[in-house]
Amino acid sequence: MEKQNNKSITDRVWDLFASVKLAIVIFTIIASTSMVGTILEQQADPEKNVKVLSKMFGLGHDSAHSALKVLDSLGFTNMYHSWWFVTLLLLFCANLIICSIDRLPHIWKLAREHIQPLPPELLDKVAIKRSLTIKGKASGAKELSVAALLKLGFKPAEATSANGVQFYAEKGNYTRLGVYVTHLSLLVILAGAMIGLFFGFNAFLNLPEGETTSVAYKDRGTEVPLGFELRCDNFEVDYYGQGDMPKSYKSWLTVFKNGKEILKKSIVVNDPLTFEGITFYQSSYGKVPNSEGRGIIILRAVAANGTAQNIQAKVGDSFMIPGSSVQGRILDFSPALSVDPTGRYFSYDEMLKNPAIQVAFTGLKDGNYTGWILKRYPNSWNLPGGERLEFLDYWGVEYTGMQVRKDPGVFIVYLGCIIMALGLYVTFFMSHRRVWVQIAEDKGSTRITIAASAHRNKAAFENRIDKLVGILNAGSKGESK
Amino acid sequence: MNSSVFFGLSSVAYILAMILYIAYLAFRNNTVGITATIVTVAGFVSQTMAILIRWKEFAEIGNMGLLRGVPLTNLYESLIFFVWCLILAYLVIEFKYKTRSFGAFITPVAGLALAFIDISGMSKNIQPLVPALQSNWLLAHVMMSFIAYSMFAVSFSTGLMYLIVTTDDKKEPAYIFWTGMLSLFIIVLAAMGLDYLTFKLAVKSQEELIRSFLFKASFRSESGAVTALSFAVSAGLFFLIWRFGGILKKVIAGVNISADTLDDITYKSIAMGFPIFTLGGLIFGAIWADQAWGKYWTWDPKETWSLITWFFYAFYLHSRLMRGWKGKKVAIVAVLGFLAVIFTYLGVNLLLSGLHSYGSE
Numbered sequence A: 001m002e003k004q005n006n007k008s009i010t011d012r013v014w015d016l017f018a019s020v021k022l023a024i025v026i027f028t029i030i031a032s033t034s035m036v037g038t039i040l041e042q043q044a045d046p047e048k049n050v051k052v053l054s055k056m057f058g059l060g061h062d063s064a065h066s067a068l069k070v071l072d073s074l075g076f077t078n079m080y081h082s083w084w085f086v087t088l089l090l091l092f093c094a095n096l097i098i099c100s101i102d103r104l105p106h107i108w109k110l111a112r113e114h115i116q117p118l119p120p121e122l123l124d125k126v127a128i129k130r131s132l133t134i135k136g137k138a139s140g141a142k143e144l145s146v147a148a149l150l151k152l153g154f155k156p157a158e159a160t161s162a163n164g165v166q167f168y169a170e171k172g173n174y175t176r177l178g179v180y181v182t183h184l185s186l187l188v189i190l191a192g193a194m195i196g197l198f199f200g201f202n203a204f205l206n207l208p209e210g211e212t213t214s215v216a217y218k219d220r221g222t223e224v225p226l227g228f229e230l231r232c233d234n235f236e237v238d239y240y241g242q243g244d245m246p247k248s249y250k251s252w253l254t255v256f257k258n259g260k261e262i263l264k265k266s267i268v269v270n271d272p273l274t275f276e277g278i279t280f281y282q283s284s285y286g287k288v289p290n291s292e293g294r295g296i297i298i299l300r301a302v303a304a305n306g307t308a309q310n311i312q313a314k315v316g317d318s319f320m321i322p323g324s325s326v327q328g329r330i331l332d333f334s335p336a337l338s339v340d341p342t343g344r345y346f347s348y349d350e351m352l353k354n355p356a357i358q359v360a361f362t363g364l365k366d367g368n369y370t371g372w373i374l375k376r377y378p379n380s381w382n383l384p385g386g387e388r389l390e391f392l393d394y395w396g397v398e399y400t401g402m403q404v405r406k407d408p409g410v411f412i413v414y415l416g417c418i419i420m421a422l423g424l425y426v427t428f429f430m431s432h433r434r435v436w437v438q439i440a441e442d443k444g445s446t447r448i449t450i451a452a453s454a455h456r457n458k459a460a461f462e463n464r465i466d467k468l469v470g471i472l473n474a475g476s477k478g479e480s481k
Numbered sequence B: 001m002n003s004s005v006f007f008g009l010s011s012v013a014y015i016l017a018m019i020l021y022i023a024y025l026a027f028r029n030n031t032v033g034i035t036a037t038i039v040t041v042a043g044f045v046s047q048t049m050a051i052l053i054r055w056k057e058f059a060e061i062g063n064m065g066l067l068r069g070v071p072l073t074n075l076y077e078s079l080i081f082f083v084w085c086l087i088l089a090y091l092v093i094e095f096k097y098k099t100r101s102f103g104a105f106i107t108p109v110a111g112l113a114l115a116f117i118d119i120s121g122m123s124k125n126i127q128p129l130v131p132a133l134q135s136n137w138l139l140a141h142v143m144m145s146f147i148a149y150s151m152f153a154v155s156f157s158t159g160l161m162y163l164i165v166t167t168d169d170k171k172e173p174a175y176i177f178w179t180g181m182l183s184l185f186i187i188v189l190a191a192m193g194l195d196y197l198t199f200k201l202a203v204k205s206q207e208e209l210i211r212s213f214l215f216k217a218s219f220r221s222e223s224g225a226v227t228a229l230s231f232a233v234s235a236g237l238f239f240l241i242w243r244f245g246g247i248l249k250k251v252i253a254g255v256n257i258s259a260d261t262l263d264d265i266t267y268k269s270i271a272m273g274f275p276i277f278t279l280g281g282l283i284f285g286a287i288w289a290d291q292a293w294g295k296y297w298t299w300d301p302k303e304t305w306s307l308i309t310w311f312f313y314a315f316y317l318h319s320r321l322m323r324g325w326k327g328k329k330v331a332i333v334a335v336l337g338f339l340a341v342i343f344t345y346l347g348v349n350l351l352l353s354g355l356h357s358y359g360s361e
């Protein structure tokens, strides 16, 4: 592609941006700067990075500090949003676009150009060559060849010349464009990402059980109006067995618009709620500050004869078990109660890992009884007289932590991903395949010459051609019998 | 029967196979070659059994369906799956190209992975899934990533072989590169082995070993003498490999694999691995992150390193299009690409921190 020196500036810039060399340079720069970005923690507390630097290079605190200052001024502590990284990405796009525009006409022509019959002397120059001689007349060989080509998915055309008959066919002309589809998909993905950046937002929302909100919060606490109201009805953590390994975090949400209930949905990690373009992701949870003791204990009291009733109570409250004379009074509460091997109870966590209440019962058959009822240990629900007190929930002190996102570009990003998958498939697993079959009669036998080419995956096509030869051989034997 | 018995059997088989393949390469004795293949196949069957049993155990423990319960959730399980894919890929190549000479180069990668599991003392226990990991996207993501990684491992091996057979001159950069690379692998593994032997008793939970004691028995030792000695031994090893690397070339040249075949396999495995990695590693990973966190891309170290790896292989594919780059230069890129894979896979967990769960157990 080196031409004369007297090119205009624009031509030179064009050539630069149309070159794969620039792409290689940009790949290198993006990859190596990204490496730096993964070593320094991004958008982090400076002290953290000072530690990283002094650990990595054995620098003292002060020199690490000044090194960080330099890196910071170069944008390395928030590099993926820095002007120069964005510029790199833009250069990358320009490279891709111009390179494609530069080459597309040529490739387009190749794809549109239809296969022509080849004169025998050129057949020799084609990449894949096979030949065989079969007994019998050319007419038999012709029928056989057409059938075999059809079987391999080719629709042959026929040309007759002084040298005999030639069948020729091609498949997958447009697979040559696969690379461009792949490249296009990158632009689509980046465009989708841009749209998300400009027209979307990322926020979070810590919503206590029972509360309703119409806003979420961005990084520095700025409010983002949702355009509707969201209420957290309940939040719960499920555990594996009786251990503390969490199995799921689940929030029950209700959407209201203009005061009317629109929608109810429970969300878990990996299964968010989307309403009017805004998506709520379960991401964390926690205890509402100063909520100690304000929660509502939800119980289900079951009498010995099976009569049951739900009860809401607080610490200090008394209640009756329905259809019996048993009375209970809640004495104490623990957020996470466990029993040690000697049978003693202890509170091992501030979070509501296994809420428990201590209840004093009177009026039981065998007199009085005081015991702990633990939410996650159903064994502790049974009372000596056959009654049961089920601990269903401790409600109103936890909040659910949600990521709130609006991203109108995400569909475009996904569209780009689909295009990329298709493009890569076409690029790597398909090819423009051409085949010519020349048939010439020669003293009672017929000579078949096959020439074929594929613009990539030649070996795979060679196998197909060998299969073609196999079919022809088998067919000719079948005929001669 | 317990899955660990079968895992143990397969590890022994692969390491034995590695020795047999190397012996085959050196002596070109057919009986040795056939034995190597048989041992590899036996190891493969045993490992398949082990994975199936563990799958069942895992699904039962977490009380999940069989589909969710695929054992691919921690570093140990994923390394095992990687080895399985790699051996499968190798057996396909042995069958297709009808040659056993790659065995001596591919089985060591499997052997290294298995040795790494034991040297690093990573947890082999089955753990139920935390909520973020309960996703079918994640499963597809991890599985396809490791299939791609094993393709890349093949290209690494053949790329290295390509460099070995095409370089003569000891001053040539490509020669220095491959001898350096080989030395690096041996040195790192030996150093980690030393760490393990030295600190085995000191660490209570062995997961801490790498994080706190990496190279503490050698390069980062408290004693200056040990540090100096480590560097001296490494330099000596590099010199030996550099000086006598020509022997390897003779050995490979003796078994009649042409440089073109090597280049072809390198390209083909990357051409298979790249689309699989793009779809599984990047796209499915992004979809999973989107579902789990509401952000399909956050530039966290693991994601960024996947992207860097991807760029290495895009670099490889495009550099083949440039004049004068065919051959050694692209082979170097293929080898470096796999280093990026290793870093993405292990380095990020062990050396950098991230959102992802691997290595955090």
Ligand code: HEM
Residues within 6 Å of the ligand: A017, A018, A019, A020, A021, A023, A092, A095, A096, A099, A103, A107, A179, A182, A183, A186, A427, B311, B314, B317, B318, B321
């Ligand atoms: C990360 C971004 C990119 C990806 C994933 C990508 C992907 C691909 C793939 C898969 C191929 C086919 C390679 C092969 O045949 O072995 C290809 C070819 C090519 N790429 Fe890219 N590419 C990227 C960026 C670029 C850029 C920035 C340029 C700008 C110059 C470029 C120019 C080309 C050219 C000229 C070809 C050859 C086309 C042909 O054979 O007709 N690529 N690309």
